Amino acid sequence: MQGSSHDDVRRHNLSVVLRLVHRSGAASRSQLTRATGLNRSTIAALVAELVDRGLVVEREPSSTNQVGRPSPIVSVSEQVVALAVNPEIDAVTIGIVGLDGQVHRRVRYPTDQSPSVLEAVNIAAAVIDGMRGELEAKFKVVGIGVAVPGLVRAHDGLVRHAPHLGWLDEPLAEMLEAATGYPVLAANDASLGAMAERFFGAGKGITDLIYLNGGASGIGGGMIVGGAAAGGIAGYAGEFGHTRVSDSNRVDSAGLRGTLEAEVTRRELLEVLGLAGADADELEQALLASTSPAVRAEVNRQIDHLAVALAGAINILNPQLVVLGGFLAALLAVDADRLRSAVASHSLGAAFGTVRLSAAELGSNLLMIGAAELAFEGLLDDPAELPAGPGAVST
Amino acid sequence: MQGSSHDDVRRHNLSVVLRLVHRSGAASRSQLTRATGLNRSTIAALVAELVDRGLVVEREPSSTNQVGRPSPIVSVSEQVVALAVNPEIDAVTIGIVGLDGQVHRRVRYPTDQSPSVLEAVNIAAAVIDGMRGELEAKFKVVGIGVAVPGLVRAHDGLVRHAPHLGWLDEPLAEMLEAATGYPVLAANDASLGAMAERFFGAGKGITDLIYLNGGASGIGGGMIVGGAAAGGIAGYAGEFGHTRVSDSNRVDSAGLRGTLEAEVTRRELLEVLGLAGADADELEQALLASTSPAVRAEVNRQIDHLAVALAGAINILNPQLVVLGGFLAALLAVDADRLRSAVASHSLGAAFGTVRLSAAELGSNLLMIGAAELAFEGLLDDPAELPAGPGAVST
DNA sequence: TCGATTTGTAGCGTTCTGCAACGTATCACG
DNA sequence: CGTGATACGTTGCAGAACGCTACAAATCGA
Incomplete structure (x- = not known):
């Protein structure tokens, strides 16, 4: 419940302009005036300040077939980047992501076994140290965003529980901050995926x-929800995988019975296909190519369970769009009609009528973009205060 | 993505001050300066404008045992009210609710059978006409809020589907607006209940x-969610009753199988108790007094199903609080431990660890307050623009 | 009764945005 | 190739809102 003053107006307007440019990639000044409702002169002043701060650049207008004086194109500075880190069972991936959403570089560092927190931090810090020359020469680093496959406490980046990595109450953000000197934020990987798809994908x-x-x-x-990422009170929201979808005794990774994650698994799809391993695309191709009744039956079983969870979420949240990624996108690709009608049969007509099901659009860069977005969030909220740190160019 | 200007600053600050006073009932000017972070002189100007507009009143400070000059107490004007309307199966209830949350008057108009939309509108309009003398003499009416037991499209107040009333695609808000001349907003009754409990209850x-x-x-x-009422894209969000909780074939009011609403019913509790009818309090007393094993078994069955739905919602939303109203509060009262441990067994530890279960605090005025809140929302967002209409005092 | 403390009040300065007038770049048309 | 229409950038000025400072007022404690 904060009052606002002049500073806040300026801050807010800078934030709005930078966000627009960030999301659209580039926009002319006249487009910005229309989008914000602000005056031409105000936009000119705001853009000038953002240019001064090195956050955006203006370039000559491209020839549009329009009457009137051409408006300069404002685009995000390519120098402003965030670092993205994603620890997984078999690797730690580190990336440099520009404010324009471009992934400048991605390094996947494979590990023999699931890394401990210390190992993950050391790997990330070492890779970042290796990049440091490049980072300090060419870029302004805003900070680090970490996408963690598990529950992460929002405010301090403590990893409460990451079952697949075997992490429990690990102060990941704090450790990585100490190791690199950059400010670090961490969040659940799927929440970040949602954010990435929302801004740059489907x-x-x-x-x-x-x-x-x-x-x-x-x-x-x-x-x-309502335009904002819903994290819940501690950042644990979004655990659809543990929704109960049947009375069966199958157990999921958290020990819960009959949940979506217990019934709908990638492993079983691979098994019935007779595949040892496959990435998301290969799995989808194999499922589409298969004519085996056993495969079909398993797909149908999983689709039906998935539909229960989706319908429940749709009834509760009345969303406009459901985005499916990973092997869930493959299930959608194989039989979208079955999934749609199964969801319809478990949901309320009104809520189902306003929702669309679609596959994720961002591929392997999803988590890099999502994690970077987390790091950019502070800058976008307040472009006037670029957090200091190594590699951050003083203004 | 709107830019903001000076007007917006003023509007926002007026809104913040009015909201604070609205929610807390009354606050001293010095409390307002601390809560908003604004300057003393600014608060003075803002309060003066709100007083000018007839929205708040200042009164002499009560003797606090504090050093320093006493600060005047700012409280909401008792003249500013909204009308609340709640059509139900057996009655239409109309109320006058003050901006301070006080229910000045409540009229319950019983009907022989479930009213049609036209009947409900006519009843409400007639009762409001009856009050009009009082309204115009003593009050400034902001508008009408309607709490509907069904799905309501947020932006225009169209009742998509109210199964118990038998309404389908009825332009309720439009009709009531035409009949009374007041601006009308409508929403789902439970969503409004959530809002009321959030601001004035548990x-x-x-x-x-x-x-x-x-x-x-x-x-x-x-x-x-995140401090804002989550309505979804069309206002249909919050339908927890149709979450699937078992594989049984019991059917709910929407024709869905094995849902919370199919398994957990007031009717069955009354039946096993041998009661013909009872209000929420009587039902709770009867359940607490009963020693019958059959009653106990039914309560346990319902608690276990309720727990599945609650756990699912908790996993997905990571809330700080779950508020139970009506006969669900009775189930909580009878065996809170069973409910808690059942919820725990179906939910993730981290999410369960941050949540509290509690009973609703607002009793029979819940929907009156919630519906009025809906009508007040526009005024609170922009105190400078009191919508005109009959009974609205011109400034 | 006096000092300390807290808060209201009044006037001034700062900051930011909007507005209007003017300059400029492009397109369409002859 | 020149002219008018159109759209946009630029500049200087005005208005609005808030913060700040100094002073006045009201209360408490000694």
């Missing part, structure tokens, strides 16, 4: 969406 | 909560 411009991702280690999810 | 100051209400005709719910 959910552009949508205010209410659910994102579900099916991976080797289970099902995670995230939500955008 | 959820004061809480940003993430789930509210579930058990009534004669089923189970409805609402959510507050």
Whole structure:
């Protein structure tokens, strides 16, 4: 319940302009005036300040077939980047992501076994140290975002529980901050996936969406509610994988029975296909190519269970869009009609009528973009205060 | 993505001050300066404007045992009211509710059978016409809020489907607006209940909560996510009653199988108790007094099913508080431990660890307050623009 | 009764945005 | 190739809102 003053107006307007440029990639000054409702002169002043701060650049207008004086194109500075870190069971991935959403570089550092927190931090810090020359020469680093496959406490980046990594109450953000000197934020990987899809993928411009991702280690999810990422009170929201969908005794990774994650698994799809391993695309191709009744039966079984969870979420949240990623996208690809009608049969007509099901659009860069977005959030909220740190160019 | 200007600053600050006074009932000017972070002189100007507009009144400070000059107490004007309307199966209830949350008057108009939309509108309009003399003499009416037991489209107040009333695609808000001349907003009753409990009941100051209400005709719910009422894309969010909780074939009011509303019913509790009818309090007393094993078994069955739905919602939303109203509160009263441990067994430790279960605090005025809150919302967002209409005093 | 403390009040300065007038770049048309 | 229409950038000025400072007022405690 804060009052606002002049500073806040300026801050807010800078934030709005930078966000618009960030999301659209580039926009002319006249587009910005229309989008914000602000005056031409105000936009000119705001853009000038953002240019001064090195956050955006203006370039000559490209020839548009329009009458009138051409408006300069404002785009995000390519120098402003965030670092993205994603620890997984078999690797730690580190990336440099630009404010424009471009992934400048991605390093996947494979590990023999699931890394401990210390190992993950050391790997990330070492890779970042290796990049440091490049980072300090070419980039302004805003900070580090970490996408963690598990429950992460929002305010301090403590990893409460990451079952597949075997982490419990690990102060990941604090450790990585100490090791690198950059400010670090961490969040659940699927929540970040939801954010990435919302801004740069299938959910552009949508205010209410659910994102579900099916991976080797289970099902995670995230939500955008009323235009804002819904984290819940501690950042644990979005655990659709542990929704109960049947009375069976199958157990999921958290020990819960009859849940979505217990019934709908990548492993069983691979088994029935007779595959040892496959990435998401290969799995989808194999499922589409298969004519085996056993495969079909397993797909149908999983679709029907998935539908129960989706319908429940749709009834509760009344979203505009459901985005499916990983092997859940493969299930959608194989039989979208079955999934749709199964969801319809478990949901309320009104809520079902306003929702669309679609596959995720961002591929392997999803978590890099999502994690970077987390790091950019502070800058976007207040472009006037670029957090200091190594590699951060003083203004 | 709107830019803001000076007008917006003023509007926002007026809104913040009015909201603070609205929610707390009354506050001294010095409390307002601390809460908003604004300057003393600014608060003085803002309060003066609100007084000018007839929205708040200042009164002499009561003697506090504090050093220093006493600060005048700012409280909401008792003249500013909203009308609340709640159509039900057996009655239409109309109320006058003050901006301070006080229910000045409540009229319950019983009907022989479930009213049609036209009947409900006519009843409400007639009762309001009867009050008009009083309204115009003593009050400034902001508008009408309607709490509907069914799905209501947020933006225009169209009742998509109210199964218990038998309404389908009825332009309720439009009709009532035409009949009374007041601006009308409508929303789902349970969503409004959630809002009322959040501001004036068990959820004061809480940003993430789930509210579930058990009534004669089923189970409805609402959510507050990140401090905002979550309505979904069309206002249909919060339908927890149709979450699937078992593989049974019991059917709910929407024709869905094995849902919360199919398994957990007030009717069955009354039956096993041998009661013909009872209000929420009587039912709770009867359940607490009963020693019958059959009653106990039915209560346990219902608690276990309720727990599945609650756990699912908790996993997905990570709320700070779950508020139970109606006969669901009775189930909580009878065996809170069983409910808690059942919820725990179906939910993730981290999410369960941050949540509290509690009974609704607002009794029979719940929907009056919630519906009025809906009508006040516009005024609170922009205190400078009191919508005109009959009874609205021109400034 | 006096000092300390807290808060209201009044006037001034700062900051930011909007507005209006003017300059400029492009397109369409002859 | 020149002219008018159109759209946009630029500049200087005005208005609005808030913070700050100094002073007045009201209360408590000694």
